[in-house]
Amino acid sequence: MGCVGSKAVKGVDRNQKRIKRPKPWKHTEPITRTQLKQMRDEFWDTAPHYGGKKEIWDALKAAVEADVNLAQVIVDSAGIIVQSEDLSICYDERGAKYDLPKYVLSEPTNIKEN
Template identity: 55%
Template sequence: MGGCVGREREDTQDHGASRSSGRAHRKRGRHKWTRVTSCYPSTSTEKMYAHYCRNEPLKKDKPKWKSDYPMTEGQLRSKRDEFWDTAPAFEGRKEIWDALKAATVALECNDHELAQAIVDGASITLPHGSLTECYDELGSRYQLPVYCLAPPVNLISERSDEDPGDSPEPTAAPKKEFQLKVRLSTGKDLRLSASMGDSIGQLKKQLQAQEDIDTAHQRWFFSGKLLTDKTRLQDTKIQKDFVIQVIVNPQAPIN
């Protein structure tokens, strides 16, 4: 940006009265007025002008803002790091940038007194009591983006930004198995290891493996109702000692 020539701490008019009055005001915590001379480029020439800049104490309230997109803490940190890595390379003095960064860290830790001490120690002037716009003692202007001072109101947790495929799968509840009593139409009784979450189709396959009876030749009944392959034991409301009837008909396969 344009070059800057400097500023005077006090108006030089009426040295005695003005200086003593200024010291009294500072002792009472009043705001200071500083004279800043700056130069800014125009289309043809650089215009020089002087103005009075009010130096206010650093405000405790953090700015509230909303990001254009929901931002995670990691994305916010990367955005801040990018700013601090690049901003000092273009304008301003490195020691002032370092002081501003230290002040923002102190504010992030809610240490307002330390932040104010850092600003005062570096002779940084705050016209509006905020680090969004400030000046060093040479009149150079520094501007900090709002995301360096406070997180957005739509900040989201890191978990929300993770790939669902990376999340650990919930541990399946252990099955409570029991011995299911099955009575074949051939007159044979047997028991199958089952759980209430098993389907009739799964139990048919178990019966096939145990007795070599094709699943297409099995028809399962309970309380006089035909049980389909998708029916689960928990839907039948069967209890531990109940018996399921299985009709075996190898001559007429059930589709």
């Protein structure tokens, strides 16, 4: 039997991983910001075709584009289960998996100016 007066820490699910900034990474060859933007646009345009719900893909995109604190709120609100703290692997409440490539999570260390 649980205690009537016990409380969970406000806004924290102990089973949920907290979001952190992605680790630095290097693209196979230097790319421009324009090329990176094109890769990201193509991914987000086709992401719903990989499975899962469009609403979750939209929430993940918003989380990726937000600062870490807002990203956490977005993920929590959408019921997204974070497997990797950098959001590279997530699940929805029904168990559908969402894989996000590095290039949508952060910029490479070898980006070159246009």
